[in-house]
Structures are given as structure tokens and as C-alpha cells.
Amino acid sequence: MSLQDKLDAFKADFESKKAPRQAVEIMHRATAELIASGQADRALGVGAVAPSFTLVEADGGLVSSADLLARGPLVLSFYRGVWCPYCNIELGALQETWPAINATGAQLVSISPQSPANGRKAKRDKQVTFPMLSDPNGEVASAFGLRFRLPDDLIALYKSFGVDLPAVNEDPSWTLPMPARFVIRRDGIIVYAEVSPDYTIRPDPAGLLPLLTRLQNAVAA
Numbered sequence: 001m002s003l004q005d006k007l008d009a010f011k012a013d014f015e016s017k018k019a020p021r022q023a024v025e026i027m028h029r030a031t032a033e034l035i036a037s038g039q040a041d042r043a044l045g046v047g048a049v050a051p052s053f054t055l056v057e058a059d060g061g062l063v064s065s066a067d068l069l070a071r072g073p074l075v076l077s078f079y080r081g082v083w084c085p086y087c088n089i090e091l092g093a094l095q096e097t098w099p100a101i102n103a104t105g106a107q108l109v110s111i112s113p114q115s116p117a118n119g120r121k122a123k124r125d126k127q128v129t130f131p132m133l134s135d136p137n138g139e140v141a142s143a144f145g146l147r148f149r150l151p152d153d154l155i156a157l158y159k160s161f162g163v164d165l166p167a168v169n170e171d172p173s174w175t176l177p178m179p180a181r182f183v184i185r186r187d188g189i190i191v192y193a194e195v196s197p198d199y200t201i202r203p204d205p206a207g208l209l210p211l212l213t214r215l216q217n218a219v220a221a
Contacts, residue, residue, distance in 0.1 A: 002185060002204050003089070003090060003093040003158070003202060003203070003204040003205070004201065004202065004203075004204065006089050006093070007086055007089055007090075007200055007201070007202060008200075010085060010086065010089060011200050011207050014085075016192075023157055023160075023161075026084070026153050026157050027090075027154065027157070028151065029153075030056055030091060030151050030153070030154040031197065031198050031199070031200075033151065034148060034197045035197045035198065036197075037148075037197075038150060039145070039178070039197065040195040040196070040197040041143060042145055042180060043145035043146055043178070043180065044144050044145050044190060044193060044194070044195050045190065045193045046181075046190055046191060046192065047189065048189070048190045048193075049119070049188050049190075050065070050074075050076075050144075050182065050184045050188050050189070050190050051062070051065075051140065051143035051144065051189075052065045052066060053065050053135075053140045053143075054202045055111065055133040055134060055135060055140065056116050056133065056134050057116075057119075057131045057132065057133055057134075058116055058119030058120045058122070058131075058132040058133070058134065059123070061110065061114075061119065063131050063133055065184075068107045068109065069107075069184065069186050069188065070186075071105075071107055071108055072104075072105040072106050072186065072216075073104075073106040073107070073109045073183060073184065073185055073186060073191075073212060073215045073216075074106065074107050074108075074109070074182075074183070074184040075101060075106055075107065075109070075180050075181065075182070075183055075184075075205075075208060075212075076109060076110075076180075076181065076182040076183075076184065077090070077094055077108070077110045077111070077180075078110075078111050078112070078141055078144070078146055078177045078178070078179060078180040078181070079091070079111075079112050079177075080108055080112060080113075080176050080177065080179065080199065081112050081113065081114040081118060081122075081165075081168055081169070081176075082112075082114060082118045082119070082121050082122035082125070082168070083163050083165075083168055084199070086179075086199055086200055086202070087112075087179070087199075088122070088125070088126060090124055090179070090202050091110065091122065091126045091128055092126055093204065093205055094108065094110065094128075094130070094193070094205050095126060095127065095129065095130070097205040097206050097208075097209075098129065098130050100206070100209055101205070101208065101209070101212060104209065104212035104213050104215070104216045105215075105219070106183075106212045106215070106216075107130075107215050108130045108131075109130060109131045109132070109133055110128075110130070110132045110133065111133045111135050111140055111141070111177075112132070112133075112134070112135060112177070113134075113135050113136070113137070113138045113141065113169045113171060113175070113176065113177065114134060114168050114169050115134060115169065115170045117167065118133045118134045118168055119133070119134050125172070130185045135177075136170070137171050137173070138169075138173075138175050138176070138177060141177035144177075144180065145174050146177040146178045146180050146181070146195065147176070147177055148175060148176065148177075148178065149173065149174060149175045150165075150174050150175070150176065154219075155174050156182075178195050178196060178197050178199070179195075179196040179199050179202055180193070180194060180195040180196065181193075181194045181202075181203065181205070181208075182194075183208060183211060183212070183215075185215065186219075191211065191215070192208065192211055208213065
């Protein structure tokens with residue numbers, strides 16, 4: 001089953017059996033407004049220079065984009081946090097694909113605004129073996145053009161669900177990154193960019209393998 005098939009199955013079950021109709025309407029409206037804002041189209045895209053960063057890894061220690069790119073192309077996956085079931089499904093797909101990504105010589109990291117403690121929980125729960133980085137105050141997400149503030153009615157809904165983003169992220173701003181995936185060439189140029197203002201739609205990470213193989217072959221040539 002593809003990643004999107006898994007996401008669609010979860011969404012159908014959640015919206016038809018678990019979530020009140022009013023809650024579903026609020027979530028759909030917030031997604032439609034974010035899409036209509038055009039922010040995803042203004043995020044960094046192919047050909048742009050990727051912002052450099054140094055972030056704390058969930059298991060401790062600092063990880064820098066410069067060090068990662070010194071080893072090979074870099075796959076960046078921005079996600080919302082351990083509280084988001086869609087993100088957890090995606091983490092599982094990334095972990096399944098990680099050995100094949102690594103076999104091309106590429107590196108993979110995930111980035112979220114959640115605290116390192118919550119990153120450790122996500123890493124443990126999904127048995128993730130690639131680095132999971134904490135992005136304080138969403139600064140790296142902002143540099144990529146992904147960070148946005150949730151609308152007030154969605155904030156109220158999340159609070160009613162017990163999702164306390166200020167606690168999860170150690171940041172009072174109620175902001176999140178749009179889920180996104182980038183491939184950065186070793187010279188720092190973005191060669192693939194996919195931004196998902198609809199957080200229930202995400203590309204399958206296995207789709208990156210032909211591109212990563214081409215990058216590997218280009219270096220070897």
C-alpha cells in the first residue's frame with residue numbers, strides 16, 4: 001500500500017467515524033484557506049539555494065546541513081509533530097524507504113518544530129533510524145517559506161482535542177510548517193521541492209529514488 005493510500009484510509013476512518021462534523025468542517029476550511037493563500041507556491045522551489053542550518057537531533061547533539069551535504073545529496077522532510085497521525089504515517093514510510101535512500105549515497109533528515117523530547121518520542125514510537133531534528137520557533141521552516149499560523153477556530157479545535165502546540169513545541173505562537181520534502185544537491189541547490197498545504201496529501205518517498213540515483217550517477221561519471 002502506498003503512503004497516500006494509507007493516509008487516505010486513515011482520513012476516511014477519522015472523518016466518517018471519529019471526528020464530529022463541525023470539526024471536519026473547521027479542518028477542511030483551514031486547509032482550503034491555506035491553499036488559497038498561495039503560500040505553498042511562494043515557498044522555496046527547484047533552483048533556489050537551500051538555507052543552511054544547525055539543529056539539535058532528537059537523541060542529542062548538533063546536526064548541520066553542511067556536514068550532511070559533505071556526505072551526499074540531502075533529503076529534507078518537514079513535518080508537523082508527534083501529535084499528528086498523518087505525520088506519523090509518513091515517518092513510517094520514510095523509515096521503510098531510508099535504506100534505499102541511503103544506498104544512493106543520500107542523507108535523510110526530518111525537521112519539525114516540536115521539542116527534542118517529543119522528537120525522541122516520535123523516533124522511539126516509529127523506530128526511526130535517520131536523524132530527527134528540532135527546529136526551535138520554526139526558524140528553518142520560515143527560511144524555506146513553510147511556516148504559517150493556525151486560524152483561531154482551528155486553534156480552538158486543537159485545544160478541544162488536547163493538542164497543546166505551545167507545550168509540544170515550547171513556543172507560544174501556534175505556528176506549524178506545511179509538510180514538505182526537498183532534495184538538495186551537494187552544492188546546496190534544491191533539485192526537488194514538494195510542499196503540501198493539504199497535510200493529508202503527501203508524496204511517496206520511494207518516488208525520490210530515481211532522482212537520487214541520477215545524482216549518484218552524475219557524481220560517479
